[in-house]
Amino acid sequence: MxxxxxxxxxxxxxxxxxxxxxxxxxxxxxxxxxxxxxxxxxxxxxxxxxxxxxxxxxxxxxxxxxxxxxxxxxxxxxxxxxxxxxxxxxxxxxxxxxxxxxxxxxxxxxxxxxxxxxxxxxxxxxxxxxxxxxxxxxxxxxxxxxxxxxxxxxxxxxxxxxxxxxxxxxxxxxxxxxxxxxxxxxxxxxxxxxxxxxxxxxxxxxxxxxxxxxxxxxxxxxxxRLEAVVGQQVAMPTGNTLVSSGIAKLDLMLRGGLSAGSATLLVGPSGTGKTIAALQFAGSATVNEPCLFLGFYESPERLRHKASGIGVDMAGLEATSRLHLHWRSPAEILVDEVAGWLLAELRRVGARRLVVDGIAGFQQNLVESERMGRFLTALGNELRSLGITALYTSAMTGHGQFPAPAAQGVAELSPLVDNVLTMRLVERNEAVHKVFSIVKVPDRDFDPRLVTYTIGPGGIALAG
Incomplete structure (x- = not known):
């Protein structure tokens, strides 16, 4: 009995x-x-x-x-x-x-x-x-x-x-x-x-x-610990639904956009425009599919200023609850506290897009570096179960021709996400050019070319 x-x-x-x-x-x-x-x-x-x-x-x-x-x-x-x-x-x-x-x-x-x-x-x-x-x-x-x-x-x-x-x-x-x-x-x-x-x-x-x-x-x-309480949940399948990256030519290279419910790692050294690309992704949010933007290194005021420079109306997005902008100082945070708050806030606002601008904010505060894989896997599984498409940005040291060595930790992060995009600086003809490439998109075709790009009033503009 x-x-x-x-x-x-x-x-x-x-x-x-x-x-x-x-x-x-x-x-x-x-x-x-x-x-x-x-x-x-x-x-x-x-x-x-x-x-x-x-x-x-x-x-x-x-x-x-x-x-x-x-x-x-x-x-x-x-x-x-x-x-x-x-x-x-x-x-x-x-x-x-x-x-x-x-x-x-x-x-x-x-x-x-x-x-x-x-x-x-x-x-x-x-x-x-x-x-x-x-x-x-x-x-x-x-x-x-x-x-x-x-x-x-x-x-x-x-x-x-x-x-x-x-x-x-x-x-x-x-x-x-x-x-x-x-x-x-x-x-x-x-x-x-x-x-x-x-x-x-x-x-x-x-x-x-x-x-x-x-x-x-x-x-x-x-x-x-996040991985101890949510890491065992089964992720929902992403299906065939695609969502816009916010950059029209990138969507073409992705053959329609990012898979709904996927996680994307956007890697590049300082000055390549990762935050600009993240703002464009957030700017494509709608009333029915809002975005939560979590920044670790740039204040909301600075982000709003950057967005205004590329034609993204952050004030309008926030006023209509299409965008929810948050900032956390990366100085000695408790990552499990932030992760717990993040998941609760995503549920509260009904978000379908997430930007974590500066994933190093998590990395440098885990203390036990070997936890990052388990932590990010647990977070990714929970985001998929909520049907949220995530974009993480990560800094990378050095420039040079592709495939230059990635920053410390990027190689370890790559298997934990669905898509990997890189933004690089390349020296050519005594000038430094910005180069974009898609490194990884699972289970479907994509354009693998190295494409130069500029950053202007309309944000990221890919050549060709």
């Missing part, structure tokens, strides 16, 4: 619930581990506040952590914290005096009595390391963990145990509880980023691996 699905307690953070496959299990005991300043107390209070807003009851027991008044002062800066809904539903209890007087048995008794008195469905014990330091032996400490875990199962009350003690993964405490969540820092290339990982979770699947998070005025914001 199939077993009934275990009831869940939402964390109040949709993306964390996604990682946990729906939230914490009711009646489960979980260790939340992290160094001082990792955000354990913020996360625990955020979960507590969410449960209170859902008409639940919470007991929050503190041990040697910051005083309640100080905690309230810090939490009052957070958007999730509303003191008006706390009375009668969220009780803060100091357990240190009881721990000092009656030891671990007294602490366990205090937790049980407060849960029963408040009829709480969630209990948080903040400062588990203090209980460990008080324990007469490691055996006594493990017995406390066992008692708390057994009580959680028996009472159906979810229990969250916060500690800054870092122990080996095989430590008995971790084997006794239902779950183990770690909040930590990762350092790379001079950057420090926060990461969350669910090491253990009984009774349900989880999204494994490390996921970035930040602490803001909204509390803890978690960003699951």
């Amino acid at each position: 199939p077993m009934p699905e275990l009831a869940r307690l939402s964390t109040g953070i949709a993306t964390l619930d996604l990682i946990l496959n729906g939230g914490l299990l009711r009646g489960g005991a979980y260790i939340l581990q992290g160094f001082p300043g990792a955000g354990k107390t913020v996360l625990a209070n955020q979960i507590a506040s969410s449960h209170v807003r859902d008409d639940g009851r919470v007991v929050y027991v503190t041990l040697l952590s910051e005083g309640h008044d100080r905690m309230m002062a810090h939490l009052s800066q957070m958007a999730f914290f509303d003191p008006a809904v706390l009375p009668g539903r969220l009780s803060y209890v100091s357990g240190y005096a009881e721990l000092e007087k009656n030891g671990l048995p007294g602490l366990a008794k205090l937790v049980r009595s407060e849960v029963e008195r408040q009829e709480a469905e969630l209990v948080i014990l903040d400062g588990l390391f203090a209980a460990e330091e008080t324990a007469s032996s490691s055996h006594a400490f493990r017995r406390l963990i066992h008692e708390l875990q057994a009580y959680a199962h028996l009472s159906g009350c979810t229990m969250l145990l916060l500690t800054n003690s870092r122990r080996e993964p095989g430590s008995p405490e971790y084997t006794m509880v239902d779950g183990w969540i770690e909040m930590t820092d990762v350092r790379a290339e001079g950057r420090v980023m926060r990461e969350l990982e669910v090491h253990k979770f009984r009774g349900g699947g989880i999204v494994r691996g490390r996921h970035r998070y930040r602490i803001s005025e909204n509390g803890i914001e978690v960003y699951p």
Whole structure:
């Protein structure tokens, strides 16, 4: 007989619930581990506040952590914290005096009595390391963990145990509880980023691996790795529908345009007009098939100025919702945050075209360079499932005759997209000429010639 699905307690953070496959299990005991300043107390209070807003009851027991008044002062800066809904539903209890007087048995008794008195469905014990330091032996400490875990199962009350003690993964405490969540820092290339990982979770699947998070005025914001949450979706077939590139002669070379739902990589060194070509692609958007333009290196004001110089009425496109222009600074962004926002925004506006002007904005912020293939594949699959035709621009170093070496990373990106177009600078007769070529279009004929082009009031003008 199939077993009934275990009831869940939402964390109040949709993306964390996604990682946990729906939230914490009711009646489960979980260790939340992290160094001082990792955000354990913020996360625990955020979960507590969410449960209170859902008409639940919470007991929050503190041990040697910051005083309640100080905690309230810090939490009052957070958007999730509303003191008006706390009375009668969220009780803060100091357990240190009881721990000092009656030891671990007294602490366990205090937790049980407060849960029963408040009829709480969630209990948080903040400062588990203090209980460990008080324990007469490691055996006594493990017995406390066992008692708390057994009580959680028996009472159906979810229990969250916060500690800054870092122990080996095989430590008995971790084997006794239902779950183990770690909040930590990762350092790379001079950057420090926060990461969350669910090491253990009984009774349900989880999204494994490390996921970035930040602490803001909204509390803890978690960003699951894109390839872990959308990378398995099956892409819809692109069919035979073609969409215009925005450049008439390029459409002729492509034998009608770009395949709907395809991804195109436009590569070229600085000054070749990649952004101009991207603006022309965006300028071909319609009311029924709008475009979202995401730029990393040029501000919206500069893009609007460039567009006006080639006859693209950006103001008119934006006023009629045919174009949605966005800019993100590439300085230390969280790529999974941007990708999650991007997919949500594409759905919201019903976009059918996407421009990412400067894909290096993603590349240089992934930190783990080997992720780019998985990340871009997951993004591409999700875009295809939404029926979105994408254009990515990428810088390339050097000039010279085709096929000159591509910029670092371009060779790796090429297999991850459908089409590859290049814009190059070629020295000929003591002059530098701009040359356009189509390198790759799968499963159909195209014009492979090298074609010179100019950039003028009408944008990109291909010769011949």
